[in-house]
Amino acid sequence: MDVVVYDERQATIIAVEGSIDALTADDFLQAMQAQISGGRTRLVADLSEVSYASSAGLRAILVALKESRQLGGDLRLAAVRKGVYRVLELSGFNSILKIYDDVETAVASYDEVAQA
Amino acid sequence: MFQFLQRKQEPDKFGPDPDQLSIRQLLDDSSVPISIKAVLNLPEHARQRLLRVLLPPHLLARFQIKPMTWRGPDGDEHVRVVMRPESGLLRVEARHAGGAQDAFYSVELQDNALNGIDLNLLVLNDPMAPRFDTDFDEDGRQTQFGTLRRNLKEEERAMAAGLAPGQVRSGLQASRDVFQNLETFLAMMAHYSVFLEPLTYASAWVFERRGFAYVRGHKLMDDIQREFQDGGRLRKALDGSTPFRRPEQWRTVRGRAWAVHDGILAEMDQTWDGLRMVKQIGQHAGANTFPDAVY
Amino acid sequence: MINSYRMTRAAELGSLAHFRDFVEEVCNAQGIDEDTAYDLKLAVDEACTNVVQHGYAGMNPGSIMLDMTVSEGEVEVRLTDFGHPFEPSSAPKPDITLPLEERSMGGFGLFFIYETMDAVDYVSGEEGNTLILRKRFEE
Numbered sequence: 066m067d068v069v070v071y072d073e074r075q076a077t078i079i080a081v082e083g084s085i086d087a088l089t090a091d092d093f094l095q096a097m098q099a100q101i102s103g104g105r106t107r108l109v110a111d112l113s114e115v116s117y118a119s120s121a122g123l124r125a126i127l128v129a130l131k132e133s134r135q136l137g138g139d140l141r142l143a144a145v146r147k148g149v150y151r152v153l154e155l156s157g158f159n160s161i162l163k164i165y166d167d168v169e170t171a172v173a174s175y176d177e178v179a180q181a
Numbered sequence: 182m183f184q185f186l187q188r189k190q191e192p193d194k195f196g197p198d199p200d201q202l203s204i205r206q207l208l209d210d211s212s213v214p215i216s217i218k219a220v221l222n223l224p225e226h227a228r229q230r231l232l233r234v235l236l237p238p239h240l241l242a243r244f245q246i247k248p249m250t251w252r253g254p255d256g257d258e259h260v261r262v263v264m265r266p267e268s269g270l271l272r273v274e275a276r277h278a279g280g281a282q283d284a285f286y287s288v289e290l291q292d293n294a295l296n297g298i299d300l301n302l303l304v305l306n307d308p309m310a311p312r313f314d315t316d317f318d319e320d321g322r323q324t325q326f327g328t329l330r331r332n333l334k335e336e337e338r339a340m341a342a343g344l345a346p347g348q349v350r351s352g353l354q355a356s357r358d359v360f361q362n363l364e365t366f367l368a369m370m371a372h373y374s375v376f377l378e379p380l381t382y383a384s385a386w387v388f389e390r391r392g393f394a395y396v397r398g399h400k401l402m403d404d405i406q407r408e409f410q411d412g413g414r415l416r417k418a419l420d421g422s423t424p425f426r427r428p429e430q431w432r433t434v435r436g437r438a439w440a441v442h443d444g445i446l447a448e449m450d451q452t453w454d455g456l457r458m459v460k461q462i463g464q465h466a467g468a469n470t471f472p473d474a475v476y
Numbered sequence: 477m478i479n480s481y482r483m484t485r486a487a488e489l490g491s492l493a494h495f496r497d498f499v500e501e502v503c504n505a506q507g508i509d510e511d512t513a514y515d516l517k518l519a520v521d522e523a524c525t526n527v528v529q530h531g532y533a534g535m536n537p538g539s540i541m542l543d544m545t546v547s548e549g550e551v552e553v554r555l556t557d558f559g560h561p562f563e564p565s566s567a568p569k570p571d572i573t574l575p576l577e578e579r580s581m582g583g584f585g586l587f588f589i590y591e592t593m594d595a596v597d598y599v600s601g602e603e604g605n606t607l608i609l610r611k612r613f614e615e
Contacts, residue, residue, distance in 0.1 A: 084496070088490060117496065117514070119518060119525070123584055148518075
């Protein structure tokens with residue numbers, strides 16, 4: 066599993082490629098936590114290249130979600146694929162997270178926050 | 182298929198009396214597993230019929246031993262049975278000639294603490310092949326397959342001759358028949374699995390090929406495989422510092438086994454210890470820790 | 477027509493992807509739809525993760541044996557290990573209606589197994605522990 070991080074206007078994108086399971090979820094979480102501890106708390110997880118996630122992936126999302134929100138930021142998901150969405154739905158995470166069809170829309174959602 | 186897997190755990194699965202199994206009990210319920218101890222306590226002739234299963238007829242025939250009597254053409258006895266009912270231990274040895282130093286076939290089975298059976302020993306020796314005295318050191322003390330002490334000179338000769346650690350002679354190419362008979366014996370006793378602790382890396386690999394999975398030690402085998410690759414700690418330690426650590430030994434099962442026997446796992450802060458394997462009778466697990474291996 | 481498939485690997489996290497790929501291959505070979513395949517991959521992954529993290533905890537990890545049998549419209553998966561028995565029904569189930577602040581990190585693995593599979597059974601004895609999962613699919 067690979068993680069690429071870059072900034073886009075107000076947001077920081079964490080783009081993941083591969084599967085997020087108990088082996089790889091820590092790398093995903095650490096990438097997000099590195100941004101949060103660096104003060105970049107408006108996160109977008111680009112999951113367009115993630116075809117599979119298990120509860121370990123959910124746990125990473127939940128931890129980063131709590132930490133970023135505690136600091137006034139957020140973790141928003143972009144381009145969630147069918148199987149991963151199922152996992153979010155089964156767990157009820159889809160109702161506590163903001164999920165967008167693509168990265169641009171997710172990034173734009175932070176623009177509104179900044180202007181408000 | 183896996184009929185036994187539907188069976189829930191029952192407290193007295195051995196029936197009323199595991200120590201003494203009468204002919205009546207043997208006849209009443211063929212699904213009750215019988216321990217080695219119970220087999221040893223059977224009347225002699227009933228027991229003998231069961232024990233015959235452990236000696237494949239074709240293997241005996243190679244040495245002109247009659248499968249029914251276990252005697253040779255001269256009438257001499259060629260098979261020795263060691264029975265220790267109080268420890269649930271059974272050992273059967275077959276020799277090509279009465280006074281031969283080594284049995285060409287030895288098998289030892291023992292009841293374990295969990296109502297199962299362990300295969301303690303399975304050795305096939307070609308009695309006509311040269312002998313390498315790795316089982317005794319220069320002072321004549323037993324080496325216990327090189328685990329207690331080592332006879333380095335003989336081990337080097339054995340390795341050069343193509344043997345694996347623990348062997349004193351090359352094998353007989355009969356292990357498939359022997360395993361089938363062993364499984365048949367266990368099935369007759371209504372056991373669904375057999376357990377063992379592999380003596381060497383080479384034996385573990387052989388048992389994998391025979392369909393054993395790991396109760397303990399699968400990860401260790403994977404780690405060994407990884408560390409023998411380019412850049413791995415074991416590969417680096419194949420530096421010729423001893424005759425058992427030549428650089429090319431990573432390529433073969435036997436080569437690796439000698440390096441492991443020589444203590445190379447210390448490079449990974451590990452020892453060859455704690456492995457335990459299991460075979461489900463009639464099933465092949467398909468474990469493969471050394472893909473495309475050359476023996 | 478019954479088809480059976482088997483894979484045995486070490487109980488370590490690196491094996492999870494291999495088990496998932498195996499499930500995927502079997503589903504492809506048997507013409508099983510991708511949603512069912514995902515559910516099977518998820519259940520197998522979660523079960524194997526439990527075996528790795530709890531079943532063989534504190535030990536030299538042994539094997540996980542995965543058996544898949546596909547018959548008329550039903551898949552049966554058996555996962556056998558030789559570690560500590562780990563009774564699925566004994567673990568806590570997460571409350572998925574809780575708001576974020578009250579959510580805990582654990583418990584979802586088993587929850588997913590129960591949510592995605594039609595039947596879950598567990599048998600444990602001297603010959604190992606076996607989790608039996610069944611799922612129906614449309615042919």
